[in-house]
Amino acid sequence: MPEEHFLPHFRAVNMLAPASWRFILSLVALKHGVMQRDILGTHRDRALVAARHEAMAATYRHTQMSMPNVGRHFNRDHTTVLHALKKLGARTKLVERPITVKPQAAVSPFSRPNAYRRHGANGRFMPKPKATTALQRAVTRAYQHNIPPSIVAEEYGCNPLSVKVIAHHLGLKRSDYRQKSKYGREAAVL
CATH class of the missing domain: 1.10.10 (Arc Repressor Mutant, subunit A)
Known part of the structure; x- marks a missing residue:
């Protein structure tokens, strides 16, 4: 059988758009050979924890989300995200967070x-x-x-x-x- 039948079919990806956390989650799940729901779940198998840590670290580094936001998406605390970043040595963000200027409230x-x-x-x-x-x-x-x-x-x-x-x-x-x-x-x- 041709090799193409075994590869998952992805829709076209806009490489100029910022990555979403779901896209990063699917890539990490594909790389580790686990299900996305298992990464988001509560299982603590060594392979799942490694995939979960990599997904959290990649989401933090490649999106504009903060650690608490990443933790909320993965049903974890922000300290778990911090632990994953320290463990993988990936503390720096690759995507700059936008400078938010608080709009002046109408007086x-x-x-x-x-x-x-x-x-x-x-x-x-x-x-x-x-x-x-x-x-x-x-x-x-x-x-x-x-x-x-x-x-x-x-x-x-x-x-x-x-x-x-x-x-x-x-x-x-x-x-x-x-x-x-x-x-x-x-x-x-x-």
């Missing part, structure tokens, strides 16, 4: 309450920008018109404490929106 009044404050000409804080969501606009209006938080909460189906927290994050205070009447008493703006 919202909830994430950084004092982020929008700027000093005005007279040294006082300038007001924060207007609220963006419907609930924030309602809370702002309620505080401007001295409406109790329980009414806003009932209208929007939330907890009155949530309304107070939103007002706090927006930098609103009850006393900020009370106006003095002609007679010296505080009066609510309606």
